Amino acid sequence: MTAYLSRRLLHLIPTLFGISLLSFFLIQLAPGGPIDQMADLNPHVTPAVKARIRSDMGLDQPILVQYGRWLKRIAFFDFGVSLKDNRPVFKKITERLPATLLLNILSIGLMLLLAIPIGFFAAIKPRSWFDRLTTVFVFFGFSVPTYAVALLAMIVFGLRLGWLPISGLSSLNWAPVPVWMKVWDMARHLLLPTLVLGLTSLAGLSRYMRSSMLEIIHQDYIRAAEAKGLTFWRIYGVHALRNALIPLITLFGLMLPDLIGGGVIIETIFAYPGMGRLGYEAIMTRDYNLIMAITVISAGLTVAGNFLADLLYAYVDPRIRYR
Amino acid sequence: MKKASIPIVIPPGCWGGIHHDVRPWFPRQWLRGMTILGSVCLISALFLRAADYGDAYVDSSIGDASLLNPVLLSDSASGDIAGLVFNGLVKYDKNIQLVGDLAESWKVSRGGLVIVFHLRQGVRWHDGQPFTAEDVLFTYQKLKDPKVHTPYASDFDDVQSVVAPDPYTVRVTYRKAFAPGLASWGMGIVPKHIFEKGDFNTHPANRRPIGTGPYRFKEWKTDQYILLEANPDYFEGKPYLQRYVYRIIPDQAVQFLEMRNQTIDSITLTPDQFKAYDSIFEHHQRYRYPSFKYVYFGFNLKNELFKDLRVRQALAYAIDRQSMVQGIVLGLGQPITGPFPVTSWAYNAEVKPMPCDPARAKALLAECGWKPDASGRLMKDGKPFAFTLMTNQGNKVRELCAEVIQQQLKKVGIDVTVRIMEWSTFIHEYIDKKNFEAIVMGWQLGRDPDNYAMWHSSQQKEGQYNFCGYENPEVDRWLVEARETFDPVRRKALYHQIHAHIAADLPYLFLYCPDELVAIHKRIRGPEVAPLGLAWNFREWWVPKKEQRYKTVMTP
Numbered sequence: 001m002t003a004y005l006s007r008r009l010l011h012l013i014p015t016l017f018g019i020s021l022l023s024f025f026l027i028q029l030a031p032g033g034p035i036d037q038m039a040d041l042n043p044h045v046t047p048a049v050k051a052r053i054r055s056d057m058g059l060d061q062p063i064l065v066q067y068g069r070w071l072k073r074i075a076f077f078d079f080g081v082s083l084k085d086n087r088p089v090f091k092k093i094t095e096r097l098p099a100t101l102l103l104n105i106l107s108i109g110l111m112l113l114l115a116i117p118i119g120f121f122a123a124i125k126p127r128s129w130f131d132r133l134t135t136v137f138v139f140f141g142f143s144v145p146t147y148a149v150a151l152l153a154m155i156v157f158g159l160r161l162g163w164l165p166i167s168g169l170s171s172l173n174w175a176p177v178p179v180w181m182k183v184w185d186m187a188r189h190l191l192l193p194t195l196v197l198g199l200t201s202l203a204g205l206s207r208y209m210r211s212s213m214l215e216i217i218h219q220d221y222i223r224a225a226e227a228k229g230l231t232f233w234r235i236y237g238v239h240a241l242r243n244a245l246i247p248l249i250t251l252f253g254l255m256l257p258d259l260i261g262g263g264v265i266i267e268t269i270f271a272y273p274g275m276g277r278l279g280y281e282a283i284m285t286r287d288y289n290l291i292m293a294i295t296v297i298s299a300g301l302t303v304a305g306n307f308l309a310d311l312l313y314a315y316v317d318p319r320i321r322y323r
Numbered sequence: 324m325k326k327a328s329i330p331i332v333i334p335p336g337c338w339g340g341i342h343h344d345v346r347p348w349f350p351r352q353w354l355r356g357m358t359i360l361g362s363v364c365l366i367s368a369l370f371l372r373a374a375d376y377g378d379a380y381v382d383s384s385i386g387d388a389s390l391l392n393p394v395l396l397s398d399s400a401s402g403d404i405a406g407l408v409f410n411g412l413v414k415y416d417k418n419i420q421l422v423g424d425l426a427e428s429w430k431v432s433r434g435g436l437v438i439v440f441h442l443r444q445g446v447r448w449h450d451g452q453p454f455t456a457e458d459v460l461f462t463y464q465k466l467k468d469p470k471v472h473t474p475y476a477s478d479f480d481d482v483q484s485v486v487a488p489d490p491y492t493v494r495v496t497y498r499k500a501f502a503p504g505l506a507s508w509g510m511g512i513v514p515k516h517i518f519e520k521g522d523f524n525t526h527p528a529n530r531r532p533i534g535t536g537p538y539r540f541k542e543w544k545t546d547q548y549i550l551l552e553a554n555p556d557y558f559e560g561k562p563y564l565q566r567y568v569y570r571i572i573p574d575q576a577v578q579f580l581e582m583r584n585q586t587i588d589s590i591t592l593t594p595d596q597f598k599a600y601d602s603i604f605e606h607h608q609r610y611r612y613p614s615f616k617y618v619y620f621g622f623n624l625k626n627e628l629f630k631d632l633r634v635r636q637a638l639a640y641a642i643d644r645q646s647m648v649q650g651i652v653l654g655l656g657q658p659i660t661g662p663f664p665v666t667s668w669a670y671n672a673e674v675k676p677m678p679c680d681p682a683r684a685k686a687l688l689a690e691c692g693w694k695p696d697a698s699g700r701l702m703k704d705g706k707p708f709a710f711t712l713m714t715n716q717g718n719k720v721r722e723l724c725a726e727v728i729q730q731q732l733k734k735v736g737i738d739v740t741v742r743i744m745e746w747s748t749f750i751h752e753y754i755d756k757k758n759f760e761a762i763v764m765g766w767q768l769g770r771d772p773d774n775y776a777m778w779h780s781s782q783q784k785e786g787q788y789n790f791c792g793y794e795n796p797e798v799d800r801w802l803v804e805a806r807e808t809f810d811p812v813r814r815k816a817l818y819h820q821i822h823a824h825i826a827a828d829l830p831y832l833f834l835y836c837p838d839e840l841v842a843i844h845k846r847i848r849g850p851e852v853a854p855l856g857l858a859w860n861f862r863e864w865w866v867p868k869k870e871q872r873y874k875t876v877m878t879p
Contacts, residue, residue: 032747038397038474040750043769043776046477047786053472085389086472086525095545151576159584166584167577169547172568174379174873271572273546281386286747 008310012303019299020074020292024067027283027291033059034083034286057083070292080289084282089293092278097260099169100274103193104259110198111205118202119209120244123217124236134206142203150196150269157192165189167271193270197263208251212244219243246317253309257301261294374865376553379566379873380847383578383587387546387571391532393511394465395524397474404549404569407861408449409511409534412440412459412493415770417853417860419667421505425454425512425535426493435500435809440508442491446558448514449539456487461515471523478507500807502814506771537562537862546571563865564847566873582607585872588844594653597840607842611655612852613665614839618724618765620712620832624792626760628710635829636677637687641735642728643679648835651723656837661822662766662774665836666854668811669772669818674826684735693736701736709738713753714763715746724834725763755785757792763834770855772818775802778825793830846870 035053039045054060058069073080079089118138122131141149158166165171171185216222217240225235264276275294282290314320388401393409396402414424423429426440446454463485465471466478481504483496497504512535517528532540537559538551551567570587572578579596581587585606597609620642622629629635644658663670685695693701693708701708712728714721722743729739744753753759768774776782779802782789798821805817826833841857843850849864850857866872 030747031745031751035472036747036750040746041766041788042397042474043774043788044478045474047784049474049476050786052469056470056472081525086529092545151580154577154580159580162584166581166586167572168570170544172548172550174566268573269577271547271570271574271577273544277546277573 004314005311008307012307015303016296016299020071020296021067023295023299024070024288024292025063027286027288028063028066030286032286034288035059037084037285070289074296079293082282082290083287084285084290089289092290093275093293093297096273096275096278099272100260100263100276103190103197103272103274104263106190106194107197107201108255108258110194111201114198115202115205116209116245119206120213120236120241122206122210123213123244126214131210138203138206141200144200146196146200147265147269149200150192150266153192153196164192167269169273193266193272197266205248205251208248209244212247213240216240216243246313249312249316250309253305253307253312254302256305256308257298260301261298374563374848374863375868375871376561376563376865377565377868377874378846378866378871379568380564380589380864381568381570381587381873382589383570383572383581383591385571385573385575385578388543388549388569390529391540391543392513392526392529394462394471394473394475394513395529400569400571404540404551405511405532405534406536407538407551407567408532408536408540409513410536411509411511412442413505413509415509415855415859417851417855419770419854421509424509425459426508429505431505431809435502435807436497438495438497438505438508440493440495442493443558444491446535447556448516448535449533449554450514450517452514452516454512454514454535455490456493457490458512458515459493460485460487461518462510462512465513465518465523466510468523475507475510478504478510500809502806502809503771503773505809506769538567541566557862559862562862563849564861582842585844588847590842592840592842594655594837594840597655597842598653604842606845608845608850610841610843610850610852610857611838612856613657613836615664615768615770616765617659617662617664617768617836618721618763618834620724620728620834621762621764621791622830622832623757623759623761623790624794624830625757626710628708628760631691632829633687633691634693635832637684637691637735638732638737639677639829639832640680640684640687641737642731642832642834644676644834645679647724647727650727651720652835652837655840656835659833659836660826661833662777662825662831663772663818663822664768667770667772668815669822671819671822671826673819674823681735688735695736699736700738707738708736709740710760711740711742712761712763713742713744713749713759715749716743717746718765720837721763721765728763754790757785757790772814773802773806775806778802778821778830791830793825793828795824795828798824798828846872 033054034057035050039050039053051060058066061069070080077090079093081087082089082092118134122128122134125131154166157164165188169186169189170182171189217236222235222240225239260275261279263274264280266272267274267277268280278290279294281287282294382403384400384403386398386400388396388404389398390396390401391404391408392401393405393411396405410424412424412426413421413429416422423443425443425446427443429438429440431438440459442454442456442459448454463479463482466473466476467482481498481501483498485493485495487493495504495508514528514533517533518526521527530543534540535558537554537557539554540549541552542548542550548571549569551569553562553565553567555561570581572581572587575593575596578587578590579592582590583603592609597611620638622635624630648654648656648658657665658676659665659670660674660676661671688701688708692703694703696702712725714725716722722741725741725743729741732739754762766777777788778793778795778798779789780794780796780799783792801817801821805814805821808814808817825831839856843857846866847864848866849860851860853859
């Protein structure tokens with residue numbers, strides 16, 4: 001077991017190295033650069049000034065040299081400075097991280113909370129009205145574009161009924177307000193994005209759950225348990241469910257990078273200050289340092305998630321143990 | 324506008340004004356005069372009232388600011404905030420004329436080689452420190468510092484020296500007379516005592532600015548909002564709106580919803596939003612005024628097809644600009660004839676736009692040897708009149724313009740292929756390298772009409788802005804002269820001439836200037852459209868006490 005673990009850990013390092021190298025070269029290949037935002041078609045900026053700023057930022061060095069310098073900095077966990085506003089990249093990421101984690105954990109939590117019971121009960125009574133209804137509902141949520149659902153939700157709950165705020169993360173206050181009011185305010189702002197995000201991504205997980213449960217239900221040991229006279233909940237809620245959740249562990253592992261990324265559309269629509277928007281804007285403005293930092297972090301999380309999923313899988317299912 | 328009723332008391336004997344030989348009033352007439360005066364005051368007090376202080380103004384923006392430092396910023400969001408927090412030495416008034424801001428007055432001497440600014444006294448930075456000429460000197464040093472990533476260094480290339488003979492005078496000496504230089508001193512002045520310690524590019528004051536402006540920085544939650552508070556010691560008077568909130572809402576549709584929900588007070592509208600049902604705008608006032616941008620159809624003048632002026636004139640006759648404005652911006656714009664903002668004093672309104680006359684277009688093309696073949700396509704020496712029209716991706720308006728041009732030119736037998744390219748590639752591979760036949764692009768113009776960089780024949784190198792290849796020695800001379808003359812009458816005449824000649828030479832086919840479309844909440848009193856735009860008197864906008872919405876905690 002430990003040999004397997006250490007082998008996997010060793011694989012991480014060249015994987016991350018390869019990802020960072022590839023990303024670095026790929027983003028440099030894209031036309032344009034970080035100061036185009038400021039310099040393109042701006043009569044104030046002469047080519048001489050542009051060249052000077054580029055060399056100041058180290059952008060006129062050969063790509064390999066630039067990569068080498070970046071690698072040296074990363075070794076000391078120095079992600080560098082954002083080329084857009086000269087702030088440390090690490091600071092830019094950490095100030096968005098809590099909000100992103102909050103939204104993603106809440107929406108993934110909602111997704112799990114709904115998808116597992118839906119899949120479970122749909123499998124118990126296949127082709128029943130519950131199964132059919134939830135299938136339609138889940139696929140509807142999956143097929144409808146999220147921004148359309150979001151806008152509709154905003155119009156209904158924000159504009160017409162006035163129950164919830166339309167966008168943002170918090171309201172402003174000029175006088176200090178008690179903590180409970182701040183929490184309540186934030187909860188109101190988070191409700192719509194969480195609902196929209198959670199309800200529209202139910203489909204995949206619930207279908208997985210359903211098919212996995214269906215497979216388990218037809219196994220011999222379930223029939224044996226029924227013959228033994230165990231209660232419904234003991235057979236399906238404990239034995240069948242546990243076995244059905246095993247393939248879902250892989251999915252959970254792959255959800256780890258989603259915790260800090262994705263959701264650009266939701267974040268843009270809800271004016272939510274998250275990492276998805278940060279990454280998107282970084283790409284649009286060719287902010288190389290920020291793009292690389294987000295890529296490396298995402299890659300690290302993906303690899304770690306994968307690794308974790310494998311570990312959990314091996315732990316949970318005694319049949320699968322690698323030598 | 325401060326509409327206060329000021330009781331006027333005129334002592335008897337002084338009523339005559341300049342005529343000092345007036346006899347003293349008889350008491351009866353004096354009494355009558357005072358009664359009339361008194362009733363006028365009373366009536367005016369009833370209808371005109373003093374502006375109220377208070378309330379907050381919530382503005383919306385698609386993007387977040389990046390650097391709140393006027394020397395470093397280059398995006399419009401940062402510019403909006405810096406415009407409220409900082410002042411320059413000069414600024415533009417409502418008619419796009421330069422007036423003093425931090426400089427009370429200035430004197431141009433020695434034919435424009437020396438400008439002496441006399442600064443206001445008693446102006447304080449937001450942290451209480453006094454503003455002096457040292458700050459101006461410091462700002463200039465930073466602008467010229469090669470280590471500072473400022474996009475404005477080249478505006479000050481012709482400056483030979485800047486000195487401060489005393490704390491309230493700044494003397495700028497130029498190497499040669501440079502009229503736009505005066506406008507360049509509208510650059511926000513940054514505080515020396517804050518920035519002298521630390522690296523200018525990464526200074527924390529770029530996130531928490533200290534300026535001299537009408538609003539003080541309070542808070543910036545990245546990508547959520549920026550909060551400013553009125554500066555009670557502002558030298559022109561305390562602003563009426565107590566707070567200014569700059570909310571970042573990246574989606575235009577969501578901004579519209581927030582406007583309808585009355586949770587933002589100001590929004591820039593798209594043409595179709597502007598033309599929505601009146602009931603949607605029951606709480607808002609819509610404004611439209613010409614912007615400082617224009618859209619044009621540009622030719623590569625070195626290309627065989629477009630070398631001949633008659634061909635370009637024919638294309639001008641073939642295109643119906645009015646219907647373009649009607650179709651693309653729903654009539655919220657106007658066709659233009661020259662390279663200046665429509666509301667600027669430099670725009671020559673006497674230049675007549677070329678009418679849409681496809682028959683004349685065909686005749687002109689026939690003169691040049693382009694004859695229609697059996698299917699109606701124009702041919703010359705066996706080759707059809709076909710070219711590629713390029714524009715950048717992501718700008719729906721320009722794509723539509725290209726399509727309209729394609730359609731209208733097809734009617735005269737010209738084959739146009741529209742090609743849409745990603746912005747960076749477009750600029751670096753096609754425009755900079757002059758690797759294009761025709762383009763649809765736009766310019767965002769500054770307040771000073773100097774556009775030497777776009778039209779002078781020396782500006783054709785790679786990366787410069789005369790990429791269409793325009794060369795006219797007369798216009799060259801006038802451009803240079805207009806840059807070096809400070810006499811406003813002469814400058815106006817020169818720019819009018821330049822306008823007329825460029826309109827005649829047709830290096831671009833100037834299409835139209837779109838309007839700025841803004842909606843502002845009705846409770847805000849004071850917005851007034853002027854040639855400069857709408858926000859020129861923002862400091863004087865106010866909300867009557869009864870209608871103020873944001874008193875303590877802001878509801879979303």
